[in-house]
Amino acid sequence: MLSHPAPALDDRFTATVRSLQVPEMCTDSTAPLLYWLVRTLRPQRVLEVGMGYTTPFLARALRDNKEAYEAEKALLGTAEGQVVQPLAHAAYYDEPYEPRLVCIDRMTDTASSAPRAWKVLEELELTGVCEVIEGDLRGSSGRVREAVGLLDFAWIDTWDTLAFVREYWDLLDPAGGVFAAHYLMTYPEGRAVLRYLESLRARDNGRLEMLNLREPHRFGQNSTTLIRRTRDYVDPEDLRPQGNSNDPTGVLDAG
16 A cells, blocks of 8 residues: 555564563553654654653654655656545655654663663664664753754653753744653643643744643553644645545535
8 A cells, every 4th residue: 555565563563562561651552642643744853752662663653654755756647646645745755755763861760661672673673764862851952953953753751841841942843843742731740841831832922732632541651742833834725636626515615
């Protein structure tokens, strides 16, 4: 199929990453969510703070995106392309897609699966899209900027999320950059981070989107927050070909 040249999250992948799973980290549902977010958004420059079970999901998503991009581009203008992807936006493929994942981790937490994550990436042949910055979150933003520039997507799984927001906010692309943060909803320090994020709306001219996803069956580590910067975002034009409404209900064409 055009969208998935390789099986998504196949049995080999699932079996290999299982060794990284730490039940207390509660990312068993979050990791596949991150995979599909990256598959959908197709970011080029991705940051992960806190390596572990989620790392191969992010790396696999970027690799699958790259393969999908190449397969789709090859079908542009062909009869097969018109059948499998009739609404392809050809201009999207004018820019190269070379995704990169930068991971920050101290690699010193004995309870973390971070030290084993790189070996799993090697086994899954995913190291080609990854770079590790070994060290503390604080003070590493310059190295991140040097490695990838502005960020399209960031995944933050650390108790120091507030430090990330304060130091890395300007690294998140203001034209639609997204970051996901683990576990902010249901403990005092996390709620303080949410309030701080709300305060940044004024700094971004009110253009900030936030969604909190709660996992009601857990006592702790039980939420994921998605934040999207839209300060410099420009709404896309209607890209539908003229004469092709793509509006079966007629709502859009009624006026």
